[in-house]
Amino acid sequence: MVPLRGRSEELGKLLAALRAAGNGQASLAVVSGEPGIGKSALLAAAVEQAERQGFLVASAAAHQTDNISPLASLAPALRAGAEPLIDTDQFLELAALNTQPLWLAERLADLIGRRLAGVRALIVLDDAQWSDPLTAFVLRVAVDRLPAASVLWLLATRPSPGGPADQLSEAVSVPVHSIPLAPLTADAIQDLAADRLNHAVDPSLALQLAGVQGIPFLAEQLIAGLYLSGSDLSAGLIEGVRRRTSDLSETGRDLIRTAAVFGSEFRLEDVAALMAAPVARLAAPLEEAIQAGLLTDAGSVLRFRHELLRSAALADVPPSAQRALHGAIANQLMSAGRGAAAAAPHVLAVAQSGDTSAVATLREAARDLLSTMSITAAEVIQQAFDLTRVDDPLRAEVGVDVVSILLVAWQYDRAKAFADDLLSGTALYHGPITPDLQATLRLHLAPHRRLDVQELTVPGAAPHLAERLAAHRALAGADAPSAATDPIAQSLQQVAAAEAAQSEGRYADARDLYVAARQAEPDLGSLPPTLVEVGELYCRAESDDLSAALERARELMTAGSSWAAPQLAVLHARLEYASGNLQQAEGAAHAGLRWMDQLHDRSLAPAADQVLALVALLRGHLTQARKLAGSDPTISALLAIADGDAKAVKRLAATPQDFPERIGLLLQADALDELKRLSPSAASRGALAVVAAGNDVEQLAEAVEIVRTAQRPLLLAQAEERYGRAALESGDRKTGVPALERVLDSLTALGATAPAGRIQAVLQAAGVRRRRWAAVPPRAQEGWESLTPMERRVALLVAEGHTNRSAADELVVSASTVGTHLRAVFGKLGVNSRVQLTRLVLERFAPPPNA
Template structure:
């Protein structure tokens, strides 16, 4: 605990009454020193000593050999990206975790916060010291939105580091600290601590500290008035609070404090008191220049008043800014002002700040404090502030524009105009649920057909992208009084949902929506080439009209196009193209990252890269959680369920299936599991699932149905699957994967699988090729045993190489029936749990590249995965090899004979 002496210096005193909490912190520090990342959330009402306890944590950590970085948020941090976390990273000792050059490099990514955090994690890793680390962020209830977003992700990204995160905040349901803790819970231990009132002994100890060890019965009686609140105890002991003052309720301003602060200010001159009054209006910290402008006097005229203010012990001059010793002190000064004077000072402050750097953004809090309903000038300033912050602080922008809307009062035209802004900004800030609720209210409130049409068109692309066609159908009704252009766009959306005919005219937004409607119809019918042309046309139309009401999200269109290109035979090219974003395997738009990961997973699954597909699907789920984009979750779980089934892990497959909602993803995943378990009725289930399956899965389900039915002697099902695959090929001529699948099903009917094997040899579908080899071998065993056994061995090699254990077991059974003993056992053996042989192929590649000196980012580029995936593999490598650093890993790998991947120094 500290207090402020009259000369402005901090006088240190022992922290009293927190021994139990300190013991818990020491336990956390020991766990982190042992290599376990952890988080502590400290919650306390104002005046409970939260900041003093944060200082104690920092002292204990440094005494235990920790490096440490610390910062405290301020009220105005919400307007500056990374204002809370940045100072802690830059001030970390002994090594700064973020340099000025690093920060400069990060700034262009502010509009893409996920990539900002990915890059930030890499920078922290680059500078992290060779010792455990504490990151302490105080007053986190004031944290800026980018810091909150970063802290929802960084602890998981850095979970392999010996790092203790400590966030201190005032209580509040759904506050920033609570959001960060909830996100961290799944990846690292989180301890939540609540600082309650001190006991009587601790309160008396505070009195003895400040009174030179002298206390008596009168002192004890007076100190009991603090009710265990450290702030009150300190100021009762130091005489700031008068005797007989009542204790405050938790979080409230202590009664008696206002009078105590007033008495402390009384000896100062009128100008000295005015300086403190203006400072209380400007905020917990402020500059002397701003205070001088509000007082309308030169800065030089505040020299003596500043000395007086500092001498009261209420204000501190740290050289760059002035600040109150505690926010409760500032609030006490502020409350002493009459409402009319406060409002006038806020108006003056707003006028001054509008003329300086930051303009409307810095003025906004003062505008809000001074404005009343119907203040059109205030609304204009707040709108300017909201749009100024939109590209870098969208969450703050959404808050400000909503406040502007509330100030619009009964002015219908103003409310309508600002209401449209609210909706646009909420959608840009990804506050989709709030935007939908607000749009419903706005549509009920407005009588202007044009505004109603624009509101509907702003929300329509979001509903389409989320797959909520029923809600879109209700939203897209006509507005007869709107302009023809807007009505055509609404009509196009009705066509998209199957209600109306396509509109006429040449409006590019309407034409793009119509193109997508036609593409979706083509995709559902299996005409993937025609669907691809439709999505491509919509993308071209949207390039020049991407911000107009009704414009479809280009990221979703682009990913749908990529998915179809992969189905049509461009899988490898698409995978290569997906690595063109910043940081290798990352898209340019971070908000589409989860969908991007899903497309990678689906393409990798088709290409037989099962381990990579699993990593991409897991990353998709993690990104969907971080970005609150749950649209892709069912499809990612479908991939994981299919992978688990192929690996023979029926229990894990069922876990994923049970987590799926009713729909086509659940139907397809269940059918694939039934097939791998060789359940009765599996072919019929696969055929039913293929009817509603999305493009990446339809041919997979049909060819599996054909093979399963063939093994069961179900000729009609084989014929149906073959006919449907032939129809797919007819609609998409020249697609090698579809041609191979159709040839395989047709060959099962005719007994001639030679063409299927030839086509699939060049189709980049190794698992499908192995299936063709397997089915051909089963029919050829009686007449060409040696060649058939060779084909079965080849299929087994492909299956085991891809870790497709269930079909591998099926082929071993076929080989055993043919009299081949212990076929492929070496390839199919159970992998050990530790040592080099315990590493998967992907882990070996990562280990080798890291041993060659590659960073995580360079390794990611080399392997066409994300840095996060590399970090996940690296943690597994460390655990399996029993090493705890990259240096030790390098020594071990370079000493291992045969550790290098085949083909030289790079996999």
């Protein structure tokens, strides 16, 4: 390989990052610089070094036309080499997820993570400024998902503020190495030239090389005769290319000029069709262009060797000829069935304001791109809108398209602002603003449920639109659900009625209403089907159908709309928790939080934190639970109970309606009245029977059997613990001990070590001997976690200002007992005064900022 000149410092940074990757520290390196500055050469040197060190290397380069094909920029890197990152079957599986960007990104990150297990890797993307939106999104997810992988992610990009590389650098949590490239020194340029010539540079060439201003690409082109040094770099390159192409045949020159209008990448058959020449006749001219150093054959496509060469060749095509060629190219691509998306860049190159034909093509292109490239579709439809005149009614029609496509691209704020501007009579649109236009725009926005109620009323709108708006008012809680004739309005009213029934705990009724609502075909104003099904599955789980609801929730985690990922993740976490699958519940909650960050919407974060806090409490990780609790009163009550405050149990009766596994908390609180008001189900009936039974062993046995049919292991453990304790207290060891042993085994298997430890202590106190007790983690030796429940209670009371005597009265123990506990607290927490203890407790239990 030709030596890399003048970049020892930059290459050193990349090699250091490679060494770190080899030691398990993933990172991102971004090489940036102007065209021709040597970014690709630096990447090639890094690739060579990585291969020498035994790294798996996956490399690709983005191209200007990538933004019309999903994952076009990254796909070559995934499939390159004898040992690709993903195999053929996996790649085909990914292709089926093109319309679900988040699921695709998650699956791809998972596949790459598995492939990189025990492997050191370098993943390279050149010309990242041209990355297609899906590639940019996938990289953000994958880099963040694999912080412990032995991988260096290496990107090269032109300076592009806010572009893909900047977005990636700002989004990821791994270390980011920014490596800007400056022009080479004069000595480095001369060394580079000597390498290319295989001999020393003569004085006359050295003088010309001084005119390339440190840009290695221009130095190479000067040597190749494709650049004439001078004060104007562009003029020097244009003149050099002009001189080189003058030696080509006339057909060869036509081929270069026509290809330059197509773009940096093109198909020979397309150029041949435009030149009205058989492909065979272009074989010799193509070889001329390749030999001249202008083009390279990549197999299925041809490319200019560098974008600067294409720009230089394009400068020899008069603007009028460029316009004509762009128009001809657009027509040809459309007639050849290549699609409006492929033709769109050429349409835009020649379109003028008021060109309705161009607007039609761009609208078609946006529709074609919408399912797989929604971000690109949003850009294309905005360009179509800009081509319409401000007083043309067509502008309003295209404006509606803009709003709908922005919403599909999950850009609600931008869509709302655009709709408001369109309807406000500003310079954006001067045409007629009809009631139907207003209603249509509002109905596009309404399913996101962030409009003010007054925006859901449009006097004079068509009946079916008015009915749909009325249904959305019912969903917002402004009106009661009512009858409707329009199918979409009926569906929305059913969802409104379902949500009302769900909030009242009538889960079976709500489930049936959700099912009915999902029968309508989606149309303007309808809610996303996946979100409606989320409500249905929650109600199914509360109506003795937990296992089926959980199975369907798992399916939707890859088959449902990825834009609904946070809602699906929270549902999935709750159902896994209800089923006693703590690890899966924790994973789903963490995934939901990660997806909320990806979609920039953390409105459901408290719901995910609830599940994580409950899992932490069951595992005895009180510090972790406390960090997650925030201002949640139910979690705070559970923490107080864990800290020894028995009075906090009563606060659980006020558990919110939609709290995860609310029935178990009501059972813990002996909330008889609240349990009576619950919708009948095996879980609620069983919990009610447990509380109503009190200490009656026979009645508790019957209640336990009811709970058993609910298939909720944690709830069953609660019920059976009461049964076992009551039996022991009545002197019936033959019944009580086996019952508690079943509870202990169940909780241990579930990973609920905190309640398992409590049951184990009860059994040991009862004199039960086992050859091997459950592996309950030992209590910490220092810190808050090391305190017993009584010690925690004493610490909290002292921090509140209690004396030993008043604390003793509160706890119904002696003052000397309080003193004993307080000395233990001082030793375990490393404090030696009540003031220090108070400060520590206040710091620990201070509410989070903005709580």
